[in-house]
Amino acid sequence: MRVLVALGGNAMTGPDGSATPKAQREAITVASGHLADLVAAGHEVVVTHGNGPQVGNLLVKNELAAHVVPPVPLDWCGAQTQGTIGFTLVDTLEAALSARDAERPVAALITRTLVAADDPGFTHPTKPIGRYLPREQAQALIDHGERWEDRGEKGWRRVVASPEPVEVLETRTLLVLLAAGYVVVAAGGGGIPVVRSHGGGVHGVEAVIDKDLTAALLARAVAADVLVIATDVAHAVAGWGTPDAHDIGRVTLAEMEAYAADGHFASGSMGPKVEAAMRFVRSGGRRSIITSLDQLATAVDGHVGTVIETPERER
Template structure:
């Protein structure tokens, strides 16, 4: 199977959220053991990943140095973190594959994602990023063109656009690498956000793209057999946080859409993952899976996880 695997932020940081260089390297080393296992089972893998903690680190550097050098824009932050995380994944995955005697080449591709310049998020940004600052600190960054909001007792926080992804611009290069036999790391953090200009060129914009939505878009573009969204739980849950909580196993797209319409999935956590998983199947994909990182091979082979299929698809397994 060709699998588009989307790794969440938990794969890039320590269990307590620490994101120092050593923490990140240990987390990525561990994550790549699971990816290598999936490849070892004969599956073709395209790998994408989050970059929230890494971009957060760069934003702090922006804030602390704003009185000395201008802050770098978010598209630059995305490009930098794609390069850094891609580099770390290359070494870790090559080592994991080598220990298993698997001869596969790995490549990391710096990737741009096209968004609509007229997306409402650019005029009414709502996506909070980074840490809380005092009014004085925030005003220094407002002077550099950033948008900050007063969040009361916690302080001020930056808000940016989170536009809908429309196209992964570098898909042709990705397909070339896949045809040459590479395992490809791509579209990290949802891709570097760019818009098309009137003359047909593209330019970067200040935005954050949801990486799971880009993963769904990319999975269709590369004709993936499955979209697997790796997180820190085995399943999505119904009635999460209540005494009646129960895992969701294999469901049809229609059933999952009903659960989503009932407000079962929180917008800040499981909601975007469920949305992306449904989009892939709704757009013609075979199936989507949401499960824990350490169970991705079992999930792809139909033994665990929340599995979403089209309403007419045959059952993979019984629960």
């Protein structure tokens, strides 16, 4: 099968959330072992990944150096983290495949994601990013054109647009690589956000695209059979934090939509993952799965995790 795996932030940092280079490489090495098991089993694999902690580190550098050098814009942050995480995944995945006698070429693409210039997010940015700062420190960044909001006792925090992904522009290149037998890493952090220029080209914009929504979009664009959203829990949970809490196993799209409509998934954590999983199946995908990274090899067949499927008669 053709499988798109969306790696969550836990696959990019240490168990304690550490984002040191050593901790990141060790975590990515573990993730690559699970990815290599999929490839060794005969599946075609596309990998997307988060980049929140890595972009967070760059934002801190922006803050500390704002009085000396201009801050790096978010599209540049996305490109830089795609490059760093991408080459680390290529290195560790090649090694993991070799250890399994399953050598395959691996490539990482610096990937742009088209968004609409008139997306409401640009006029009313609401996505908080980075750390809280006192007003006097935030002011230096406000002076560079960034938008910060007073969040009360915690301090000021930057807010940016989080527009809907429209198209992954490097999809054709990705398909060429897949046809040539490559395992491909693409659309890290949801992709570098770009909009169409009046002249027909594109240019980067200050925004953060939800990585899981881009993963669902890309999975359909490359005709993936299965979308696996790998996170740090084995299942999505209904009734989280209540006596009625229970794991969600195999469900139809309609059943999962009902859970979502009843407000079972928090917007800042499981909500986007569930929405992405539903979008993939809703748009014609065969199966989407939300599960933990260590279940990856067995998840593809739909035997573990939260599995969303449309009945055969409805496809």
